[in-house]
Amino acid sequence: MEVEQLDTPVAIVDLDLLEENIMRLQSHLDQCGIKNRPHIKTHKIPEIAHMQIKAGAVGITCQKLGEAEVMAQAGISDIFIPYNIIGRSKLERLVNLSRRAKISVTADSDVTVQGLSQAMALSETELPVMVEFDSGLNRCGVQSSQEAAGLAQLIHQLPGLHFAGLMTYPSSDKTAPFVRETQKLLQPHGLQVEQVSGGGSKAAWQVQYFPEVTEHRAGTYVYGDRSGIKQGYATLTQCALKVIATVVSRPTATRGILDTGSKVLSSDTMGLEGYGLIVEYPDAVIYGLSEEHGHVDFSAHQRAPAVGERVTIIPNHVCVVSNLFNEIVGVRNSRVEVVWPVAARGMVR
Amino acid sequence: MEVEQLDTPVAIVDLDLLEENIMRLQSHLDQCGIKNRPHIKTHKIPEIAHMQIKAGAVGITCQKLGEAEVMAQAGISDIFIPYNIIGRSKLERLVNLSRRAKISVTADSDVTVQGLSQAMALSETELPVMVEFDSGLNRCGVQSSQEAAGLAQLIHQLPGLHFAGLMTYPSSDKTAPFVRETQKLLQPHGLQVEQVSGGGSKAAWQVQYFPEVTEHRAGTYVYGDRSGIKQGYATLTQCALKVIATVVSRPTATRGILDTGSKVLSSDTMGLEGYGLIVEYPDAVIYGLSEEHGHVDFSAHQRAPAVGERVTIIPNHVCVVSNLFNEIVGVRNSRVEVVWPVAARGMVR
Numbered sequence: 001m002e003v004e005q006l007d008t009p010v011a012i013v014d015l016d017l018l019e020e021n022i023m024r025l026q027s028h029l030d031q032c033g034i035k036n037r038p039h040i041k042t043h044k045i046p047e048i049a050h051m052q053i054k055a056g057a058v059g060i061t062c063q064k065l066g067e068a069e070v071m072a073q074a075g076i077s078d079i080f081i082p083y084n085i086i087g088r089s090k091l092e093r094l095v096n097l098s099r100r101a102k103i104s105v106t107a108d109s110d111v112t113v114q115g116l117s118q119a120m121a122l123s124e125t126e127l128p129v130m131v132e133f134d135s136g137l138n139r140c141g142v143q144s145s146q147e148a149a150g151l152a153q154l155i156h157q158l159p160g161l162h163f164a165g166l167m168t169y170p171s172s173d174k175t176a177p178f179v180r181e182t183q184k185l186l187q188p189h190g191l192q193v194e195q196v197s198g199g200g201s202k203a204a205w206q207v208q209y210f211p212e213v214t215e216h217r218a219g220t221y222v223y224g225d226r227s228g229i230k231q232g233y234a235t236l237t238q239c240a241l242k243v244i245a246t247v248v249s250r251p252t253a254t255r256g257i258l259d260t261g262s263k264v265l266s267s268d269t270m271g272l273e274g275y276g277l278i279v280e281y282p283d284a285v286i287y288g289l290s291e292e293h294g295h296v297d298f299s300a301h302q303r304a305p306a307v308g309e310r311v312t313i314i315p316n317h318v319c320v321v322s323n324l325f326n327e328i329v330g331v332r333n334s335r336v337e338v339v340w341p342v343a344a345r346g347m348v349r
Numbered sequence: 350m351e352v353e354q355l356d357t358p359v360a361i362v363d364l365d366l367l368e369e370n371i372m373r374l375q376s377h378l379d380q381c382g383i384k385n386r387p388h389i390k391t392h393k394i395p396e397i398a399h400m401q402i403k404a405g406a407v408g409i410t411c412q413k414l415g416e417a418e419v420m421a422q423a424g425i426s427d428i429f430i431p432y433n434i435i436g437r438s439k440l441e442r443l444v445n446l447s448r449r450a451k452i453s454v455t456a457d458s459d460v461t462v463q464g465l466s467q468a469m470a471l472s473e474t475e476l477p478v479m480v481e482f483d484s485g486l487n488r489c490g491v492q493s494s495q496e497a498a499g500l501a502q503l504i505h506q507l508p509g510l511h512f513a514g515l516m517t518y519p520s521s522d523k524t525a526p527f528v529r530e531t532q533k534l535l536q537p538h539g540l541q542v543e544q545v546s547g548g549g550s551k552a553a554w555q556v557q558y559f560p561e562v563t564e565h566r567a568g569t570y571v572y573g574d575r576s577g578i579k580q581g582y583a584t585l586t587q588c589a590l591k592v593i594a595t596v597v598s599r600p601t602a603t604r605g606i607l608d609t610g611s612k613v614l615s616s617d618t619m620g621l622e623g624y625g626l627i628v629e630y631p632d633a634v635i636y637g638l639s640e641e642h643g644h645v646d647f648s649a650h651q652r653a654p655a656v657g658e659r660v661t662i663i664p665n666h667v668c669v670v671s672n673l674f675n676e677i678v679g680v681r682n683s684r685v686e687v688v689w690p691v692a693a694r695g696m697v698r
Contacts, residue, residue, distance in 0.1 A: 007438040009697050041640060063641045083641070084597040086608075086657050089356040108598050111656040139642055140598040140606050248433040249457050249489040257489050259435075263672055264697055267616040291390060291668055292412045292432070293488055307460040308435050319640055323612055323673075326695040346675040348358050348613055 001336040003329075008246040008310060009260045011325045015332045017240035018222065019051070025204055025221050026055045034207045037061050037080055037197070039219030042319045044344035045328065046074030048222065061199075061217045065090055065097070066347030072101040074343070080104045082132065082167050082197070082217070084112040084140070090349070091119035094127075104128035106167045108141050113154050113161070120160025128164035129155045130197060133182075135168040135175045145178055149185035156191055165193045169217070170200030171210045179212040202233045225318035226277050227270035236314065241328070242279070243313040243321065245294065247305045256304055258286070258294035260313065264324055265289060268317040279312040281305070286313075350685040352678075357595040357659060358609045360674045364681045366589035367571065368400070374553055374570050375404045383556045386410050386429055388548070388568030391668045393693035394677065395423030397571065410548075410566045414439055414446070415696030421450040423692070429453045431481065431516050431546070431566070433461040433489070439698070440468035443476075453477035455516045457490050462503050462510070469509025477513035478504045479546060482531075484523040494527055498534035505540055514542045518566070519549030520559045528561040551582045574667035575626050576619035585663065590677070591628070592662040592670065594643065596654045605653055607635070607643035609662065613673055614638060617666040628661040630654070635662075 003012060029036040038052045039061040049060050049071055059078030062068040068079045078101065085094050085105055097103055098120075107113045107129050120127045131151045134141035142148045148166065155163040166182060168175055175198060183193050198213035201221040207213060220228055223241040228234035243264060249257035265275050267289060275286040275294065283300035298304035305311060315321040322328060323345050330338040352361060378385040387401045388410040398409050398420055408427025411417040417428045428450055434443050446452055447469075456462045456478050469476045480500045483490035491497045497515065504512040515531060517524055524547060532542050547562035550570040556562055569577055572590040577583035592613060598606035614624050616638060624635040624643065632649035647653035654660060664670040671677060672694050679687040 007436060007698050084656070086595055086597055087356060108600065109656045112597075115657075134600055138604070139600075139639060139644060141600055143600055246435055248435055248461075251457065251483055251488075251490055251492055255487070262615070262617065262669055266611070267618075267669075268611065269616075290488060295488060307433070307458045308464075320611055320616075324695065325697065346673065348674065349356050 003244070003331050003334045003336065006244065006329060006336070008244050009264045010244050010329055011241060011322065012244060012329045012331050013223065013241045015330045015337055017238060018048070021222055021224060021238060021240055022052055022055045025218060026057065028205065029207065029216060030056060032207045034213060035215035037215050037217050038222065039063070039199070039217045040067065040071060040344065042219040042222050043322060044342045045340045046071060046076065046343055047340060049074070049076050052222070058215065059102070064347050064349065065093055066349050067344040068103065069093065069097060070344040070347060072097055076101065078102045080197070082106045082130070082169070084108060086112055086115055091115055095119050095123055098123065098125065098127060104130065104164055106130045106132040107151065107155070108132040110151070110154060113151060113158065117158035117160050123160055126160060126162040128162050130164045130167040130195070131155070132167050133178055135170070135172045135178060137169060139169070141168060145181035145185055148182045152182070152186055152191055153189055163191060165195035165197065167197040168199070171198030171203040171206070171213055175210050176212045201228060202231045205233055220319060223318045223322070226272060226314045226316045230272060239314050241315070241318050241322065243276070243315060245311050245313055247307055247309045247311065250304065250307050254297060254299035254304060256296040256298050258296060258311065259292070260294045261292040262289040263291050264321065265294065265313070265315055266317060266320040266324060268320050270316045272316050276316055277314040279314060281311065352593070352680050352683045352685065355593065355678060355685070357593050358613045359593050359678055360671065361591055361593060361678045361680050362572065363589045364679045364686055366587060367397070370571055370573060370587060370589055371401055371404050374567060375406065377554065378556065378565055379405060381556045383562060384564035386546070386564050386566050387571065388412070388566045389416065389420060389693065391568040391571050392671060393691045394689045395420060395425065395692055396689060398423070398425050401571070407564065408451070413696050413698065414442055415698050416693040417452065418442065418446060419693040419696060421446055425450065427451045429546070429566070431455045431479070431518070433457060435461055435464055440464055444468050444472055447472065447474065447476060453479065453513055455479045455481040456500065456504070457481040459500070459503060462500060462507065466507035466509050472509055475509060475511040477511045479513050479516040479544070480504070481516050482527055484517040484519070484521045484527060486518060488518070490517060494530035494534055497531045501531070501535055501540055502538055512540060514544035514546065516546040517548070520547030520552040520555070520562055524559050525561045550577060551580045554582055569668060572667045572671070575621060575663045575665045579621060588663050590664070590667050590671065592625070592664060594660050594662055596656055596658045596660065599653065599656050603646060603648035603653060605645040605647050607645060607660065608641070609643045610641040611638040612640050613670070614643065614662070614664055615666060615669040615673060617669050619665045621665050625665055626663040628663060630660065
């Protein structure tokens with residue numbers, strides 16, 4: 001089947017570009033001597049995770065336990081979950097999962113660490129736990145090296161756990177000083193920071209400036225998106241995932257309505273103007289989204305597309321877009337090669 | 350099972366409130382003599398659609414053909430799709446669906462009308478087609494009564510179609526004059542505006558001011574949300590759908606991180622501050638969302654919740670939130686009564 005025969009809205013992934021994106025980052029990290037542990041949040045598709053591992057990744061990263069379960073069931077054997085796993089239900093699932101795959105996690109509080117230890121206490125293996133620290137995003141993570149060192153010691157002391165190092169998102173100027181300071185504090189206690197996990201698709205190309213980082217988590221690089229173009233780590237021609245839309249209404253000379261609304265493109269702006277880039281009409285602005293309608297101003301173009309015409313959209317933020325589709329169509333040379341269920345989509349727990 | 354035993358994040362619907370919301374609007378529209386045709390975009394759950402019909406709705410509204418297919422398969426027999434159905438694939442599905450249920454649609458262009466007619470030409474029945482007009486939202490819809498009348502005549506003349514009236518979203522001050530003017534233009538041609546379909550959950554409570562409207566489409570009223578509270582058509586205690594979240598991190602004295610990010614709450618602000626209302630901490634602000642983290646400022650409260658504490662969130666825009674969950678948990682008196690798959694979620698085509 002040809003791409004032009006696919007009904008819209010549809011999310012297609014150019015397989016040549018996908019493979020190139022996977023190889024390009026892998027080669028770069030290989031050259032820098034940094035282990036690659038891509039974040040599957042962007043694609044949520046087991047076959048793509050296997051492609052990343054085949055290319056040289058040491059394992060994958062999942063943000064939710066439910067995503068990790070899907071990936072483990074698909075044969076992925078080394079999964080890092082950089083999230084505070086809290087509560088009886090999730091801890092039980094974590095213990096079960098850690099019997100079937102090599103699982104590691106993060107923690108940024110005593111509460112999380114105590115829960116992990118209690119859950120793992122009866123297990124034969126130790127769960128590797130990294131301490132998450134805040135390197136400027138102001139999200140999760142301990143705020144000081146003193147806190148990090150304290151938590152590392154707690155992990156080391158409690159049964160069932162192994163202190164595996166430090167983790168942050170994204171890698172930044174604050175990463176190296178934080179790691180060095182924490183190492184210094186841990187040395188007298190005979191504890192080492194074995195691994196430092198950094199993250200971010202932009203930071204992936206700057207790993208040489210973060211020598212303390214031993215492995216890297218990047219997600220969006222695999223597809224690329226409009227935000228990635230703006231941030232400078234992807235080019236328009238490298239963007240592998242595109243949404244094909246149909247113009248369903250042309251109420252005025254300059255207004256066009258697409259069959260892609262917020263339930264396809266999401267409302268994420270990522271600080272950009274409009275809700276996506278229309279490849280064929282790059283100066284048009286998707287200025288508004290209803291749930292099932294994209295509102296476009298075509299006034300910057302001499303000719304606006306007619307009702308029924310198809311357009312190609314590079315989304316602002318591809319991770320949330322692939323989470324809105326039940327399946328992604330893999331294409332090569334404009335022919336459909338595979339239809340992938342987005343197997344780990346909606347795994348909110 | 351008790352609600353407190355459910356793992357988070359989870360979307361729960363209070364069944365008493367749901368039933369009350371359904372009955373309240375139905376009674377109001379009954380009193381006003383307006384037919385009720387609720388929009389299932391908000392819940393996407395067949396059993397709730399059946400509850401709405403049992404309460405007195407004449408049928409339902411779906412925004413996408415794929416949603417209508419799911420609902421028809423669940424036994425809903427009267428479905429309005431107020432959308433321009435365009436392209437061979439969808440037209441074929443539309444013809445098939447119209448053999449199994451009473452389907453009606455809208456159009457706002459010659460292209461759409463011609464396509465519908467060609468598809469329906471060989472069918473034994475006529476497809477009811479309403480002309481969509483723009484009553485101020487600046488989305489789809491013809492811009493003038495002259496256009497509306499011209500399109501109505503085209504629908505009337507072409508085989509396989511029946512001109513069924515006018516449709517707009519939302520009902521507004523412009524609705525009545527537009528309808529009257531179009532009726533005037535159609536009279537000499539012997540054509541009548543049989544039905545006028547208005548829409549909107551806020552406008553549903555103002556139908557008495559739109560006497561030309563014969564039936565009404567409301568969606569969000571069924572659950573209610575923070576935007577509905579702001580718009581004045583729902584109260585906090587009427588909101589039936591809530592998201593339960595867990596505090597997974599407390600990096601600072603005032604910052605808390607929830608396990609609900611944009612993949613649960615969506616980035617829709619609806620013009621509100623923050624990404625949802627935390628019932629237990631009404632002055633806290635969910636000031637940012639990552640994909641799997643909600644960033645909360647608890648500084649307005651003397652006490653911020655501890656790691657592991659659960660909080661209840663009223664989302665800004667409930668329609669996009671229910672589209673992000675694979676299932677919704679129906680509860681009564683804090684006990685789980687039913688788990689509904691969101692059967693029509695992700696039906697983007």
